[in-house]
Amino acid sequence: MPELPEVETVARQLDKSLSGQRISDLIVLDSKLDHLPGQRSLLCGSRLDTVFRTGKQVALTLNHGTRDPTWLLVHLRMTGRLFHHQSLPEDNKHVRVRLLLEKGCLDFVDTRRFGTVVVCRSRGDLIPPGIEPFSGAFTAKRLLELAARSTGPIKAFLLRQDRITGLGNIYVCEILHACGVSPHRAANSLSPADWSCVVTQTLRILTLAIELCGTTFRDFQDSRGTEGGFAAMLAVYARAGQPCPRCGGSVIREAISQRGSFWCPGCQG
DNA sequence: ACGCAGACCTGTACGC
DNA sequence: TGCGTACAGGTCTGCG
Numbered sequence: 001m002p003e004l005p006e007v008e009t010v011a012r013q014l015d016k017s018l019s020g021q022r023i024s025d026l027i028v029l030d031s032k033l034d035h036l037p038g039q040r041s042l043l044c045g046s047r048l049d050t051v052f053r054t055g056k057q058v059a060l061t062l063n064h065g066t067r068d069p070t071w072l073l074v075h076l077r078m079t080g081r082l083f084h085h086q087s088l089p090e091d092n093k094h095v096r097v098r099l100l101l102e103k104g105c106l107d108f109v110d111t112r113r114f115g116t117v118v119v120c121r122s123r124g125d126l127i128p129p130g131i132e133p134f135s136g137a138f139t140a141k142r143l144l145e146l147a148a149r150s151t152g153p154i155k156a157f158l159l160r161q162d163r164i165t166g167l168g169n170i171y172v173c174e175i176l177h178a179c180g181v182s183p184h185r186a187a188n189s190l191s192p193a194d195w196s197c198v199v200t201q202t203l204r205i206l207t208l209a210i211e212l213c214g215t216t217f218r219d220f221q222d223s224r225g226t227e228g229g230f231a232a233m234l235a236v237y238a239r240a241g242q243p244c245p246r247c248g249g250s251v252i253r254e255a256i257s258q259r260g261s262f263w264c265p266g267c268q269g
Numbered sequence: 270a271c272g273c274a275g276a277c278c279t280g281t282a283c284g285c
Numbered sequence: 286t287g288c289g290t291a292c293a294g295g296t297c298t299g300c301g
């Protein structure tokens with residue numbers, strides 16, 4: 001569910017509201033996360049420092065005073081959310097992990113239980129393998145090289161986190177539409193000009209989505225439980241049967257690489 | 270190396 | 286109302 005803009009939104013909000021708070025206890029309520037209770041003594045008493053996004057994950061910096069910092073790395077996957085409550089909230093059966101703070105708590109809530117929470121001891125382990133879009137490495141030249149042996153659809157290529165980190169189904173649909181590129185095109189068939197357009201449109205769309213605090217569909221809410229504003233900007237995603245805002249053709253939905261894909265055959269060639 | 274199918278989970282929407 | 290089916294924004298594993 002959450003893609004780069006949604007994770008960035010949550011990380012920025014938590015950075016403001018959590019920085020400086022001391023963790024007083026760790027409560028783990030999901031057997032899939034039973035590696036965490038063993039980290040309880042490490043977490044308790046530590047002070048939350050910077051919260052930031054790395055790839056699609058939220059990293060919470062834990063300051064231990066004299067010792068080196070560690071990080072709590074949270075991947076929200078499809079339905080994960082992080083909520084910072086000023087006081088203890090009403091029961092929610094989908095709370096998986098709760099960090100008790102000096103004031104209130106931080107809840108990791110995840111209905112489908114796909115999300116992950118791990119403790120990271122080395123800064124190097126935080127860095128995802130794919131190219132970060134907001135980095136100097138995200139260039140048309142680099143992407144052309146990366147895709148040189150990829151014969152599968154560009155739609156699937158852009159979703160690969162070991163190539164580019166942060167894009168998910170919604171933004172890939174929107175980027176390909178903005179570029180006028182069919183999601184069926186083989187990744188290695190894109191020209192240097194196509195890749196330049198992918199770079200430009202990816203940065204434009206992600207920047208706008210971050211400004212609007214992401215896209216809310218079913219499950220995404222930010223750390224305050226409010227919804228993102230990018231849904232109103234979507235040109236094709238979840239708009240099957242509706243007119244394409246660029247050419248007036250009809251947007252279609254079809255499965256590509258087993259993922260629901262929305263695009264306009266009229267202007268994406 | 271690649272692409273593809275299936276798995277992981279739960280909830281919601283919809284048709285009968 | 287209840288049941289069955291399809292679908293959901295992510296990523297890993299195993300197979301060919």
